[in-house]
Amino acid sequence: MVRISNNLVGILNFITFLLSIPILWAGVWLSKQGSTECEKYLDKPIIIIGVFLLLVSLAGLLGACCRISWLLWVYLLVMFVLIVILFAFTIFAFVVTNKGAGEVLSNRGYKEYRLGDYSGWLQKRVNNNKNWNKIKSCLIDGKICSTFADKYIKDTVEQFYQENLSALQSGCCKPSNDCNFTYVSPIVWNRTVTNSPNPDCNLWENDPNVLCFNCQACKAGLLDNIKSNWKKVAVVNIVFLVFLIIVYSVGCCAFRNNREDHAYQRQWK
Template identity: 75%
Template sequence: MVRFSNNLVGILNFITFLLSIPILIGGVWLSRQGTSECERFLDRPVIALGVFLMIVSLAGLIGACCRVSWLLWVYLLVMFLLILLLFCFTIFAFAVTNKGAGEAVSGRGYKEYRLGDYSSWLQKRVNSDKNWNKIKSCLQDSKVCKSLIDDRSTPVTDFYNSRLSAIQSGCCKPSNDCGFTYETPTSWTKTNTTSTNPDCNAWDNNVDVLCYNCQSCKAGLLDNIKSDWKKVAILNVIFLVFLIIVYSIGCCAFRNNREDNSWKRYP
């Protein structure tokens, strides 16, 4: 009679196997249909994740249901490494996202973002020209500033009271330090300024340039990443608990296999 732990491991891995199929199909679709560098950037990680889940789930399914001890051992080893990796990533995610926040500006509904407020590790990622050129291309493709570009009749008081996202505030308008004169949300008259903020020289009214080369744009992106990573880290904690439970059940199934093999060897 197949024991409960073996059945449970088999069911869980069968579900994981079914989930890996649409993930793999999605990765292949991205590699064939992706029209931009941003879309194609995701295809290899998605395909790798789909293949990984498929192989690991098959190892756990066959190992538990067919009593193949060595496959179940490989499955448990991979699960242990996955738990260790996820634990380290969760700690790292909390560590690099504990700094940085938007700065409230008097008389403004939006916040301003400064690159130096964020962790040095994140700053290094966006200060790399190679990385930033790809990120900038993705931001332009995603049309983060489109709503501001289209709404050219917004009165200055309404714009100053608007609730812009971190990326919109950093990439789609000049810094408040520059003191430029407002014309439209994405068109400003440059004035002589004593500000030492380098973003003042980087700003351009061209809709393909705007403040995509500004430090504030990088900071706005990092604020967005920080928020997303914190959510991911919290989900990781929940997923870690789930993985540890599955790993414990898998250990019971492995022990069952060894006991059954010993019983068959020595009747």
């Protein structure tokens, strides 16, 4: 009689196998059809994830349903390593995103962001020119500031100052409040003489492809966005970890069933 744990492992891995197919297809599609640097940058990780899920789910499915003990052992080993990695990443994500927050400004609806407020590890990632050039290309291709300009184009300066801007919009699409530039439109500001020590004041350009994409504030805005997203991912990881531990426990029961069945068959013979 096929045992419940084997059936359960087989069903769960069959579902995972089905999910891996569209993930793998999406990665292949991006590698062929991706037109932007961002899309091309994502294709390999997606393909790797798709292939990984496909192979692991096949190992679990065949190991449980066909009673192939060595495949089930490989499946359990991979699951154990995955649990350890996810646990380590979850702890790391909480530690790295513990620092940093936007600065509240008087009479402004938005916050401003300082790179030095965030984790040193994250700062190193965005201060690397090679990394930042790729990120900057993604931000420009994503039309973050173009959409921003279209949305607030009719704002007077008073209205603009009261807008609730995102971290990326505040950091990348307008000059720092320290610069005291004169507002013309959301992405057009006239320079004024300033004694501000903020280096971003010299980096601002009214060119839609430049703006403040090279500014420290833009990097800080990205890190604030990453911080928010990583915290959400860490919470989801905790739920996923509980699920994986349950599946791993059921898989261990299935592996024990396989060994008992093989031992019984040898005794019968």
